[in-house]
Amino acid sequence: MRLCSCVYWGLIKKRIRGLAVMNGADLLIKKLADAGVSACFANPGTSEMQLVAALDKEPRIRAVLGLFEGVVTGAADGFARMTDTPALTLLHLGPGYANGIANLHNASRARVPVLNMIGDHATHHLELDAPLTSDIDGLTSAVCAWTGMSTSPDDLPEVGLKAWQASMEYPGNVTAFVAPANHAWDPAGGDVDIPDIPAPKTLSDDEIIEAAEALKNSDSAALFMGGHALRESGLIQAGRISEATGARLITETFFTRQQRGVGRVETERLPYFGEMAAEHLKGLDTLVIVGSKPPVSFFAYPGKPGWLSPEGASLLQMGDHRVDAIDTLTRIANALGAPEQVTKVAQRVEHALEIGPINAVELGKVIANRLPENAIVVDEGATNGLGAFLMTGNAAPHDWLTLTGGAIGAGLPMAVGAAIACPDQKVIGLEADGSAMYTVQALWTMVREDLDVTVLILNNGSYAILNIELARVGVEKPGPTALSLLDLTNPAIQWTDIAKGMGMAAVRVDTVEALDRAMAEAMAEKGPRLIEVIL
16 A cells, blocks of 8 residues: 555656656647737747647737738737837748738837747758758848747747747847757756846937927928837827927828827828828928938939928938937926927817718718717728828827838738737728738638627729839820729629628628718627728
8 A cells, every 4th residue: 555655646646747747739839828928919830839739828928810921921010000019920930931921011110019039940840951941040130130940949939039029129029939840849958047028228418408409499490200109198299398488299101100180299290101101201401310311212203302390401310320319309398498288289179070972081070979988099091091090180089000110901901910919999090902802811800709890801903002103103095904903893803792701790881971870889899890892
């Protein structure tokens, strides 16, 4: 009996010791959760199965499946814009990562934190040059500010945390680390400390005083702003400066996130087309640039300038993107002795609707009237998004996200990420019909996760912006082949059928009154739905 008892307890102790031993994947995911990572957007494959199993054991990280890697990376972008922290992506080797590069480009231009976890073959398998073997380091160098490669199961958690640390460097970076399959499945020991996040850079007092003096002595000055300068706290400081000096407040055309609406400081958005932007800036003698770079044309055009700042104007670049934009604005306002409270803020406006067919202006009016407080608008509306933006400046307080890098297909995934990040805020996706087809799989994820997202498909049956650009680059008489490459009506895309096929409630509207009814219903109820708007 005594022998049996000893054998029994020996077996129990052995089992307990076995449970205490983590593999590399388990320890990695645990440490990332310890660091505050709370979401993982995933499209895994065979090499990532140990990472999948590790996520199953970590309740602090919400795992979300995307059916295409562009959905995964775009969702991580949207999540980061709303939280200023990185979501984890889980991508299948180099080709899987490559499928997500376009939206990582947008995220890198937005300067937000995204943490890419890329699986790879077991290290001993690489020499066999199996079909999915690729140069992952070469691929990540295109858009990632930092890439690390695990060297052992014990090293895997440390590499993951270094990538997390690099992603969190203000205002944020797209980073990556590679997890070989055997480093994920082999036992890992020891522990790793969570690394510190470096503080944002700040400007010297001399630089702040120089900017304050330039604004004070200017006859026609403007703050040109992007990044964190467009958060509510940054705009308050910009408003103080404007009220003290008369400086105009102008934003980037495509900004990461702007907080706007009732009670918030109003700004001017730089027009998209270069000649319109140059005209908008004409007459300024001083441009103080905070959280951005000097404005340039989005594309080159024959005979048109790419540099948009007024000739002879004094440009003061207040550091690069790594400088704390809100600190800069606050210290300039204080140096000017600006009033503590701003008085010029947006007031509520209700727009009277013109009944009949829908156009960009009436679309904007409906959205402005129906927008709930603290909504998040993800704008990939292209030619029809501008009306909505202009009309919503006096709507309820909200956040507006744009296509920072110009790579279309970001809107639907970003809406997924924003909704995961902020489950108590309504998300409205303004989505051009052509752009939506790039990452249409995001609709499925919205339904699967029961996200509170209303998608407005702005259907004009074409890549309308390219029809405009065709003329702007000098093509005077495009032929049928050229025009066919910009047309989406042969065959016509049946958006309500696509949405219903993904399990999403959907309705098609072609009048202002029908759109208004559909928006009222969508804003009153929670859950995913699609409104196809015929323009």
